[in-house]
Amino acid sequence: RLPLLTSCRAMRVLLLLLLCRVSAFYERGSEVLNLKTSSDLEKVEKSKFLWIVELYREGCGYCQQLTPEYEKAAQKLSKMVRVAAVDVEKFGAVAGQLQSTYNFQVKGVPTIIMLKPKSKTNAKKERIDYNGQRTARDISKFAVNLMPDFSQRVTAASFHVFESAENMPKAVFFTEKAGTPALIKALSTKYADRMKIGVVDKTDSVLAKMFEVDKFPAVYVIPNGTTIETQAPVKFTKTVGFMPLDMFLMDYALPKASSSKAKTTTPTPTSAKKVKQPQEKIKIQGADLSKLSVKQLRGVLARWEDDCRGCAEKKDFLDRIEQLRAEFGDRDDGASDKPTKESSGTGGYKSENNDFKDTGSCSASADGSSAELDKAKQEIARLTTENEELKAELAKLKRTEL
16 A cells, blocks of 8 residues: 555645646746736837737646747747737736727637737727737747838839938848848837838849849948948848847947937036046846946946947847847956957857747636645645655565565
8 A cells, every 4th residue: 555655645746746837937037028017018008019918827728838839939039029928817907907908808818919019090009819829830920920011122223212212321131032021020110210221132133233242131231321332331241130130230220319308417517526436347147237227238348348339228238238248258257358340250149030720718817826836835845755754664664574
């Protein structure tokens, strides 16, 4: 009876461990943003990007099945589409506000919606319900088709009009793809008011020769106030990926329009000026850089001799640091070899191919999920101890029989 009892208890422990393991959704470090407050929803509404939002509940088996696929979709669309989730039980008020704002009702979980950015005809984001297969491929493909696109197709015949239109820099993407890749859609959204983005098909040999394109894809920037006749376009030389391209375009894009009035400052008398104290070097390995001020982030960038020209918001500085860390390491050790603008590493980014109906749902509410989880953890601890005692007793009995 003891071996059977031990086996049964071990099985109970295993089941409880599995219950605890699947109960965690989109923890820190995930590409999926958990919506927990009203301010999170305000960011969603104000964003220029497409958002995917999943409404789920811990303890729902269908939600647990979706989680790994949803994570994969978020990773595939990283930086290009915003992917979020809200627990309808833990953050019921936020889930309710989301449903009220976008006029829908959750009848079961998981529920996935997509929120298209505002347009001239829509004063707020437009909700599109997702009812397709619950796979990363299908979710991401559906999202890419909904992404806003501010780029324009350019040919040899229309290039002069494109180049001379509006007083802003231009970026020219040469692509082999028939449609506009998600990468270009996302960048055209981010720089919609700061840079014109044109897309040229590989078959346009006239423009390819004009820009001296030697391989595809290829990206060039025509700085503001110049033409390809007055100044050679600037060629992007790193591996194609959202982050490297974002940093490249940021250096030539127009500055962001300030939403607030410029602050007026009163000059400080010379005698009252404080002596500038040397800043303590910040260790960035394992640090939460989002808690640093913009001034501190500028100091961090100094270790790579990068002033992040074109950075306008705190997120721009954080993105730049993320890219430089991937390319050159943290440099917490004060390494003296310093990258320059001409450095041509791959940056650790790989080129991606951006051209890429399950049923079943759970009730949107459940009682005592957190309490049950705590009880499960306590039961695991108790049964683990008891199981070890039973194993010891069994071993003792076997020795006695021998």
